[in-house]
Amino acid sequence: MSNVERDPVETVFPPGDPSAPSGDQSAGLEVLEPRDVPLGGPRAMTVRRTLPQRQRSLVGAWCFADHYGPDDVATTGGMDVPPHPHCGLQTVSWLFTGEIEHRDSLGSHTVVRPGAVNLMTGGLGIAHSEVSTPSTTVLHGAQLWVALPDAHRNAPKGFQHHEPTPIRVEGATLSVFLGTLAGQTSPVDTFTPLLGAEVTLDPGASVALSLDEAYEHGVLADSPGLTVNGTDTPRSAMAYLPTATPTLTLTNTTLDPARALILGGPPFEEEIVMWWNFVGRSHEDIVQAREDWMAHSERFGEVDGYAGEVTHLPAPVIPVVRIRPRGNASRGRRNP
Known part of the structure; x- marks a missing residue:
């Protein structure tokens, strides 16, 4: 899934962030409240986002968490996300109800179903589309992203499917x-x-x-x-x-x-910078990724078979200001 906020926030996650207060398990527990984000379109499907947020940026390498549904597809229009890019991360798709057709520039074409995980490695760059299937009446699930460590952030495109x-x-x-x-x-x-x-x-x-x-x-x-x-x-x-x-x-x-x-x-x-659908290590990384995507670079490739009108989702405009570090709102001592 793409982060389709109209004005996505540039965010730096400092090394070791998030830092957790010391103490027993009850003292260290925090409840992160979600915020609503519309996915766009005249019948916008709304997702509830818990990561990232000011209170906490990551949980391990998990850097993005959207929870959606159960949505009546007849009312919301379901999911229809045109081909869009990712780099420096892995996407993890997990459904509770419904089906989503996945296509990517690696040539993968599969249907995401409840109880099966689909993990896509963006690495240096990949593009994909996600569309709820015609038979789907209720859509309900989670879209998750994982930040890649610096040693592997330019890894080749990849796709894995598993039914536990x-x-x-x-x-x-x-x-x-x-x-x-x-x-x-x-x-x-x-x-x-x-x-x-x-x-x-x-x-x-x-x-x-x-x-x-x-x-x-x-x-x-x-x-x-x-x-x-x-x-x-x-x-x-x-x-x-x-x-x-x-x-x-x-x-x-x-x-x-x-x-x-x-x-x-x-x-x-590790320190990472995340903006729109890209994870990098600097403002310049993000600028370059956006330029490559908008230029239809081979870095991201093309998605074949998507039937929508928009076959190359335009990236938002990057703000003229440089990225500034943003840590957790309430910082405490790390656990020993």
């Missing part, structure tokens, strides 16, 4: 699409250690999961009535847990199943 087998843990069903959790490991390759998992709790159930204490974690609530380590986490909000948190305890306080996504990774210790 759900497993039962006490009180919940778990699907691990990246990394390892509860004894289940995904075969999908990433350039930094990551965790990505869907968990669905039974009505009124509670589940305790052992965490890698070298990771920080974010729990994105897809349902109301969810508590994370004893803290209420409203639907579409993300609960942030700092490193040195040994256990994640999720509780469903409702009489219906409750679902969440668990994201994690070691704190990302």
Whole structure:
């Protein structure tokens, strides 16, 4: 998915950002509230964005999180994002309901379906389109981005598809699409250690999961009535847990199943600049990426088969001011 905000913000994420306050798991937990972002068009589909924001920029290498739906496609028009570029990042698509047709400049053509992860590596540059299928009546899912480390930010284009087998843990069903959790490991390759998992709790159930204490974690609530380590986490909000948190305890306080996504990774210790659909290391990186995209450079390639009117989504104009560092609004000491 493209970041289609009309005036996207240029943001620098300082090394080691986010920094988490020290203390026990309850003291270090933060609840990140989402903000609504329309995807454009006369019947704009609205997504709820928790990353990035001023309070916290990244969770591990996860640098972007949009939660959307359930949307009635007859009302919103569904998803129709024309060919657009990415560089310096990987996109991770995860659906709860509906289907999205994916095409990219690597030649990949697949349908994203619930319970299957599609990971696309932008690296030096890639382009893709995303369109909800004609059979989709309700669209519901999450679009996530991962920042690539400097050593791999110019990696070749890539695409991976994986359908994890759900497993039962006490009180919940778990699907691990990246990394390892509860004894289940995904075969999908990433350039930094990551965790990505869907968990669905039974009505009124509670589940305790052992965490890698070298990771920080974010729990994105897809349902109301969810508590994370004893803290209420409203639907579409993300609960942030700092490193040195040994256990994640999720509780469903409702009489219906409750679902969440668990994201994690070691704190990302590199300075990055993110603007529109690009991740770089400097203002000049972003300017060059935009120029290459607008010039139809081979760097990004072309997407074949997209049937919409706009076959090359124009990039917004970069502001004349240079990027200035923007850290977390409330900074604390790092965990030891």
